Each structure stands twice: as structure tokens, then as C-alpha cells.
Amino acid sequence: MKTQGSSGKWAGTGLLVAITASLCCITPVLALLAGTSGIAATFSFLEPARPYLIGLTIAILGFAWYQKLKPVNAEAIDCDCEEDGKPSFWQSKSFLGIVTAFALLMLAFPNYAHLFYPENNKAEVMIIKEADIETVTLGVSGMTCTGCEEHIKHAVTELPGIIEVEASYEAANTTVKFDKTKSSLEEIKAAINSTGYKVKEDQIGEFRED
Numbered sequence: 001m002k003t004q005g006s007s008g009k010w011a012g013t014g015l016l017v018a019i020t021a022s023l024c025c026i027t028p029v030l031a032l033l034a035g036t037s038g039i040a041a042t043f044s045f046l047e048p049a050r051p052y053l054i055g056l057t058i059a060i061l062g063f064a065w066y067q068k069l070k071p072v073n074a075e076a077i078d079c080d081c082e083e084d085g086k087p088s089f090w091q092s093k094s095f096l097g098i099v100t101a102f103a104l105l106m107l108a109f110p111n112y113a114h115l116f117y118p119e120n121n122k123a124e125v126m127i128i129k130e131a132d133i134e135t136v137t138l139g140v141s142g143m144t145c146t147g148c149e150e151h152i153k154h155a156v157t158e159l160p161g162i163i164e165v166e167a168s169y170e171a172a173n174t175t176v177k178f179d180k181t182k183s184s185l186e187e188i189k190a191a192i193n194s195t196g197y198k199v200k201e202d203q204i205g206e207f208r209e210d
Contacts, residue, residue: 008090010064011099014057018103020046021053024144025110028151031196032117041196047144054107061100068096113147117154133163135177136185139200140192143169148197155191159183172200 019026023043031039046053089095143149149167152174156165161182167174176188189199 008064008095010060010067011096014060014064015099015103015106017053017060018057018106021050021057022106022109024050025113025147026106028147028195029113029116032151032154039196041142041148041198044142044144044148044197050144057103057107061103064096065100068093110145110147113145114150116147117150129181132179132181133177134180135175136188137173137175138189138192139172139202140167140174140197141172141200142197143167143172145169151195152192152197155195156188159187159191162188 024046027039027043028041140152143152146169148169152167153165156162156174156176159178159182161179162176163179164177165174174192178188192199
């Protein structure tokens, strides 16, 4: 039946749109796993379109379910008799259900992206002098979700002497507390820039000794 087959096509389209909607947050995780952090911000430009892509995904999958569940009229039944009676798995409710569940997981990806990042343990950092501790807040462009925050935190924490890192995609900045005898501001900026997100040179503030 044509409506049976079309529901599978709509399901595939909905899944592709769902993945596209979350590419800005999926890419940083893939970049971390692949060891190519420079591509983390590649799809950050999609963030403004994310609400529309989410709406489009829901609409497409909703239509696919409508195609699958709507009552079949007598004419369609007569037409179906000329075809193979049993639909394939790709045209089944089970396949549509799996695709719908996976699409929803993709749409929710920004909410659990941080789970893919390892915890950085900086217990080995030894501060000899209190005067060596400094804190700086850097404006950072390109962050779109908590996954982006975790990617920056992971990159900066890899430097020696880093005590604490707080990144916020909502405030578009990163605050770093560090031992200035072990790492410099330039090294911190380079670590952030290496992820694909960029330090805003005109938004460097709160540089202070603690």
C-alpha cells in the first residue's frame, strides 16, 4: 500500500531533520572521541534554526504516524489486494516507533551531552603561593549548549596548573582559575581556540589575583 510505504520515507526524513537539529551539540562529542577538537564548532551556525528544525521533526513524524494509523478505506483495501499483503519491516509500526524514539533522543541530546565527557581530576595541582593564583573571564563565541561548555572545560583543564574552569554558553564566556607559574593567559586562549570556539579579544575581563 502506498501510504504504508510513504510512512517509512517520512520517518527517515524526520530522523535526518532531528539529527541536523542537534548537530551543533553532537559534533563536539564526536570531535572529542575522534581527537579532532578543532571541528567542535563546525555546526554552531545551526543553533538559531534549532527550534524550527525541532518543530519540523515533530511535524514530519506526526504525519508519518498519521499515514500509518489512519483508517483504510475500501478502495485502498482493494488496491492492496494486488500487492504483497504483508508490509516489510521498513514499513511497519515497529520501524516507525524505533525511528521516532531515536529522533527524540537526538532532539534531547544537548540535555545529556555532558555525560560523554570524562571528569578531569586536577588533584595533582600543587599551589605553592597564594599570590600565584589568578582568575580570568574570557568572552567565547560559538557555544550553543552544555556539550560545548564541556568541550571547552575539557580542553582548558588539560593544561597544567588549572584549578577551576566554568564555561557558560548562555553568557558566552569562560572563567578560568589557574596558577600563573604553570600556565599563561595565552596558553588558555590557545586551548579554547583549538576547539573551534573563539576567544573574543575585546571581552577579556575580571583578570585578578585571588
